[in-house]
Amino acid sequence: MLKILRDLFRYNLEFAIGAVLMAVILGMAALSAFSPYPPANIYVVAPDVPPSWAHPFGTNSRGQDVFWQLTFAMRNTLLFGFAVALLSRLLSLLVGLVAGYQGGLTDRVLMSINDTFIVIPLFPLLVLFYFVMRDYMNWALLALVIACLGWAYDARLIRSIMMSLKTRDFTKTSVFSGMKMHEIVVREHLPYVMPIVFSTTLNNINWSIGLEVTLSVLGFTDINKPTVGTMIFWANQHSAMVAGVWWWFVFPTAFITLTFIALFLLAVSMNEYIDPRSRLARMGTGGG
């Protein structure tokens, strides 16, 4: 494992940049444990102070320190992404493995439903969901709903890998040795599927964080829980752009953009690592 990471670092520039960025971002989120101010309190410091040594990212018009607020926001936003990715992985694994292994009618029915979820524009549905839930809307519920809507694309990917695994000899051996379907799928096939599941997880975190930020910025979530989206929401509410309080929205925007790029680079390098041809090509030419 360590050797793999060392090789990735040495030969894969994308991985190295992504890993360093991710370390910075996780460090930022971890700092939230040391914040001198509770995240929900307002007017704890002088409002609208530009960045300085005392307040590295300045303070906002609600009297909060932007740096410490951002540590909480990054933590909550990342946790949201992880939660959605974890839940939706379960769904996509279930659908992908079953459809790919069973084939036939099961596959056709599952894939029709699957394609439906790929095609339907999710954003209006989520907006509608917020519209009827209003104050009942919270962080966990949103994560659950997004997870239930966001499994389809990866289920298709897993299915296609499963279909090729099924035609390999060891599947037949397992069937003839009397293993049950769930045993074969979980014990024989799952290890082959896991690398791709891992790289789709990174992409899924990216996607769900993007949705969360967008919905929060519009105020369609629990606006009192600090996330990157709600930070920008409050900045917009106080017309920070017109008032010239640029540090209030520039720092969250910059950090979330770095998060997206870090996750994306990690996913790309992971994909490349899974494919032995491109891995060898890269090592052979020394990183070109």
Add this chain to the structure above:
Amino acid sequence: MRSYGIYVLTRFAQFLLVVFIGISLTFFITHLSPIDPVEQMIAGMTAMGQSDPEAVALMRTALQELYGTGGPLMEQYFAYWGRILSADFGPSLSSFPTPVSTLISRALPWTVGLLFTCTVISWVLGNLLGGLAGYFRESRMLKLAGVIVMGFHPVPYYIIAFVLLIIFGLMWPVLPTSGGAAANLPRGWNAEYVLSVLRHSILPAVSIVLVGLGGWFMGMRALVSNVVTEDYVTYAELGGVRRSRILPFYVIRNALVPQVTGLAMSLGAIFNGAIIVEFVFGYPGLGRLLISAVYAGDYGLVLGVTTISIVAVSAAVFLIDILYPVFDPRVKLA
């Protein structure tokens, strides 16, 4: 020709399934909510100062009919479909008494226009650049272009649009950042108005294209680098076919097929992006309509836009699907 007919029929069935599941989802979302929507609407409306009793009574019946509250769930469900199929979403609450369908049909051309143009631009440009980058692998300029478009790709639409808004609204105000056209111009097919529409669409369009490019670029580059190693490409090169001919007609042509499927699969996501971008730049399309309807508590309008979005996107996907054989002749025989 017969097998093409069967192909179209199965795609049409898929289209119906998408609409069916989509609309059913909207039904269950609205009917399993713990809040009684009708009373909440009425309360919100009277609080906003709407006190004409006649209008309130009209609204209550319209809302009850629309929500289909009362009666068993199955009955509500069928009544709901009746309303949807007749495209009757009642009057809009926020701009009473204009019907919701009128508001939607006013906004739809803006969204369709913006979305269509941006999708075509980013798909064509992304595939072209990706194809070039996959074919001329050593070119430094194409590598740089790849890094740039891929850098924008993972960033969500909102953030890109927001950053453009910061740049062009705050730091360097040369482009209009709000609206669909200059408000003081009369609508019509004259140069001044069309130019104003174009100028207003630059920032929303750039946001959508910037996010979209990277995906097509990466997909095409990967496909092309696989195709160029095929024997027939080597053969063509050895046979002296010009490279300017090999790339478009031998390589890209073959790699294009999965990209058409990709377009159909990602149309929903592009639509989501367009909605958000429209809101950021106050573009008068479905996105602004949807989000301002939420702020105004206009249930009929929110439901109407959601339904139309589902139907429109799946119809567009169906269209791409039935045009698919143009790109892949094998489908006709299959």
